[in-house]
Amino acid sequence: MHVPMLVGLERRTFLWTDLHLPSRDGYHDLGRHSADPGRVGADVRQYFAWGRTTLWDLAVWHAAVRAEETVVLERDELLHYTRRLGETTGSYARRIRENRAPDARRPASDPAAAASRAADGRRVLLALTDGTVAPEGASGEVYRLLPGPVDGCGLEPVTAGDLVARLD
Numbered sequence: 001m002h003v004p005m006l007v008g009l010e011r012r013t014f015l016w017t018d019l020h021l022p023s024r025d026g027y028h029d030l031g032r033h034s035a036d037p038g039r040v041g042a043d044v045r046q047y048f049a050w051g052r053t054t055l056w057d058l059a060v061w062h063a064a065v066r067a068e069e070t071v072v073l074e075r076d077e078l079l080h081y082t083r084r085l086g087e088t089t090g091s092y093a094r095r096i097r098e099n100r101a102p103d104a105r106r107p108a109s110d111p112a113a114a115a116s117r118a119a120d121g122r123r124v125l126l127a128l129t130d131g132t133v134a135p136e137g138a139s140g141e142v143y144r145l146l147p148g149p150v151d152g153c154g155l156e157p158v159t160a161g162d163l164v165a166r167l168d
Helices: 035-049 055-066 089-097 111-119 160-165
Strands: 002-008 013-020 069-074 077-082 104-107 123-128 139-144
Touching: 002 035, 055 089, 055 123, 055 160, 069 111, 077 089, 077 111, 139 160
Parallel strands: 123 139
Antiparallel strands: 002 013, 069 077, 077 104
């Protein structure tokens, strides 16, 4: 039995699960397994209610460990963060993750272009939802969830698994 996602009709939410429940005796019979989907749904909801690590978390951890300066593209502005004197890696990461107290806010009518300019000619780790940011002359790595112009711009593509593995 496959449980690809849980759908919350009341709140109009969904949670991607990608679960596979093995059959009993080689057969799936909803009558015999009627309690399983509900139990699995409740268990998965409870598990995720405690919080989960997101790709945003991974990107922030990398930024906090690797960089003294971090730029976050937030809707129609760029948030600039610089590690402060005496600021721990954990504090720096929390400030970025929660979009708290950036050192500068710069409005951008074309956010992707502004982010590309901020990365031009630098060594970067770009972590993107989509591939709309394609800096010129930058070196480094790019994780992106969806394809776009960043593909083929010369940055080394990395996967979510690479981001996890490189945290050691």
